[in-house]
Amino acid sequence: MTQHLELLSPAKLNLFLHITGRRADGYHNLQTLFQLLDYGDTLVFKANHSGQIRISGDTLDLAPEQNLITRAAKLLQRDDLGVDIEVSKRIPTGGGLGGGSSNAASTLLALNHLWHCGYSNSALQQLGNSLGADVPVFVAGHSAWAEGTGELLQRVELPQLWYLVVHPGCHISTAKIFSEERLTRDSLPITMAAFFQGASRNDCQDLVIANYPAVAEAIDWLTKFGEPRLTGTGACVFASFDSEGEALAVLQQLPVQWAGFVARGVKQSPVLSALP
Numbered sequence: 353m354t355q356h357l358e359l360l361s362p363a364k365l366n367l368f369l370h371i372t373g374r375r376a377d378g379y380h381n382l383q384t385l386f387q388l389l390d391y392g393d394t395l396v397f398k399a400n401h402s403g404q405i406r407i408s409g410d411t412l413d414l415a416p417e418q419n420l421i422t423r424a425a426k427l428l429q430r431d432d433l434g435v436d437i438e439v440s441k442r443i444p445t446g447g448g449l450g451g452g453s454s455n456a457a458s459t460l461l462a463l464n465h466l467w468h469c470g471y472s473n474s475a476l477q478q479l480g481n482s483l484g485a486d487v488p489v490f491v492a493g494h495s496a497w498a499e500g501t502g503e504l505l506q507r508v509e510l511p512q513l514w515y516l517v518v519h520p521g522c523h524i525s526t527a528k529i530f531s532e533e534r535l536t537r538d539s540l541p542i543t544m545a546a547f548f549q550g551a552s553r554n555d556c557q558d559l560v561i562a563n564y565p566a567v568a569e570a571i572d573w574l575t576k577f578g579e580p581r582l583t584g585t586g587a588c589v590f591a592s593f594d595s596e597g598e599a600l601a602v603l604q605q606l607p608v609q610w611a612g613f614v615a616r617g618v619k620q621s622p623v624l625s626a627l628p
């Protein structure tokens with residue numbers, strides 16, 4: 353039995369984000385296109401029979417029971433099953449890159465394997481949906497067109513472009529953006545064909561630009577080199593390039609007050625590629 357697994361828990365971009373309505377429970381229906389990236393956090397899992405779920409490394413000062421990694425593990429834990437998880441974070445939190453959701457999904461996939469739980473991928477997606485709206489796509493492990501609150505997924509083949517992702521330094525709460533009165537929440541649903549013809553935007557972008565000057569400045573700066581857009585509810589913004597060289601050339605000019613990285617869009621999550 354494999355006892356040890358090292359996984360790259362990937363970041364995602366929302367290539368567009370339309371909010372099409374608000375449900376009775378306060379959650380929003382949306383349309384989005386999730387692009388998974390070859391950039392992420394490293395999680396090392398060592399399974400044991402201690403009955404304990406222990407996290408070390410970059411714990412983000414979160415109490416273990418608040419960490420989405422622990423919460424995901426608890427959904428699968430039975431009897432004396434235990435695990436030590438070493439975390440190295442690279443994905444900034446509150447960045448719209450889905451780092452917490454990705455970690456939760458990676459944990460579900462890893463422990464389903466190491467603990468021999470026997471859940472199907474779609475059962476794990478359903479379990480993950482209770483942890484966060486972005487968890488199912490990371491469990492599915494492929495780029496996807498998403499509807500509902502993000503859990504109704506359709507596989508999409510996307511060109512494997514290179515992305516420059518810029519973090520303007522501020523942390524944005526997803527719940528805060530979704531609770532703003534001025535948020536656009538009545539976008540008409542579009543077809544996939546309309547997206548590929550260029551008819552899309554991020555409905556959170558104007559609101560975030562108005563409230564977070566650093567995001568506005570990052571978008572202005574990136575406009576010199578491409579067509580920047582916000583991912584999720586921010587704070588990160590991104591632009592696409594045909595080659596790694598073009599993206600890296602722009603990264604080299606990034607003003608020092610911001611962080612950034614270059615990553616490639618991938619067809620399959622590195623987590624799924626690493627699992628037997």
Ligand SMILES: C[C@](O)(CO)[C@H](O)COP(=O)(O)OP(=O)(O)OC[C@H]1O[C@@H](n2ccc(N)nc2=O)[C@H](O)[C@@H]1O
Pocket residue numbers: 366369378379380381382384448453483484485486487500501502526527530531584585
């Ligand atoms: C904006 C996106 O990043 C797009 O990918 C996601 O929809 C957000 O996913 P997430 O961070 O996993 O979000 P969750 O942890 O489920 O929800 C955080 C908060 O955002 C709001 N929320 C989130 C998703 C959604 N479809 N409607 C919402 O209104 C809710 O107030 C919720 O309390």
Ligand SMILES: Nc1ncnc2c1ncn2[C@@H]1O[C@H](COP(=O)(O)OP(=O)(O)OP(=O)(O)O)[C@@H](O)[C@H]1O
Pocket residue numbers: 412414418419420421444445446447448449450451452453454455456486524526583584585586
């Ligand atoms: N393992 C984890 N990694 C990152 N954040 C975590 C983790 N566990 C819990 N969290 C909490 O989850 C919250 C959201 O983190 P996350 O990085 O997923 O958000 P985000 O980058 O804004 O992405 P999204 O696009 O899903 O909104 C943070 O406030 C953080 O405190």
